[in-house]
Amino acid sequence: MRTSSFSNTKVIDLLNGYFVPVHISNDECREGGSAPVEERELRDRIYRAALEARLDAGTVCAYLVTPEGRPVATAPLNRDVAADPVKLAELMERVIGELGVTKGEPLVPPQPYKGPKALSDDSLMVHVVTRYLERKGDELVPYDVSDSLGTKQAIGWGNLPSESWVELSRDDWVKLLPPGDVAADTKWQPDAKVAAMVLNHYYPPTENTDLAKNRLDELSLSAKVESIDDGVVRARFEGRLRMKHPFYHNDDKNFVSADTIGYVEFDADKLRIRSLVLVTDGATYGGNDAFLHPFGAAARSVTPAK
């Protein structure tokens, strides 16, 4: 949906001008999920009402609902409307016409998602982007999908990057730093469990985003000070990762294999990390050595959302 309909200019204009767009994750609505009870109940009520109205419904589905809460049309992903921007726009225009809706401004200003709010002021928020790469000459570069984004042809897991945000508490991020005094030749092994909190997100876009289904078979990370300048330490990270990560939710034989290189800048008194960047080098994902897909992962520390 993001690659096709939700990247289509006409669908976006219809959503902003005639509808009240809202989305909710089914995962957040499951037992133990973060969605409030009232949200789960509303989602369930709309789902049941759609079924009672003999409309198609599903877990991945768009529901077009009257202001009174009555579903009048649906577009499940497993049918041919939701991910086809032309057909979805037609469905939306039909509902607009039937309900006599007049065009207006977006009721909520569009704004990019900036990640979750940090739980603590001294946390380190790390943003991780992963994407499939393809070879152009001697380089591996992101797919160029500028011509197909927003069309039905753009459907595919590889056509957009995925993003994750990882919050490291102070107790966590301090374990990435050297345990004792810092000198120009200091070398150390950053804490593997804390490193794993970030590197667990080193997998390309897949249907499965459940980190509990990852299995870290190899994780090594070493660090070495490169410079100390006016109380600011810059150190280089080098590491290697091999991780089982199923593409779908069922088990399979797909593995991530990647080297990672990065840099951390921190105050010599270890009161804060100024910046952290880590990228993959030669990362692949796939089922066996003859069948590996290049991808890239880039992690960087960011200012937490307010």
Next chain:
Amino acid sequence: MRVRAICVALTSLMAMSAWCAVGTFDRACRVQAGEPQASRRDADWVHQRVAAWQPTKEERAFDEIGWVPDIRQAMRLAQEHGRPVFLFTYDGANLACYRC
């Protein structure tokens, strides 16, 4: 021939449930794994990669939609403004992760 065989094997593996994966892997089959050796992997190289792999404006078209934070607010705004609600339910941690 070898590439074609690989594609067939991959498609068989991945087509088990999600139709939307096929495009990705057909495309991925066209490239070889592994990266060219760079002479140096220094800090500039790392930062260039971080920048090059960030989502582009076109890839973030989704963010141009004025999403309402939750269904309760959506229903309230719908009644106030006489607009229908467009509710999208999906699987995954959040829509920033779920990008099919």
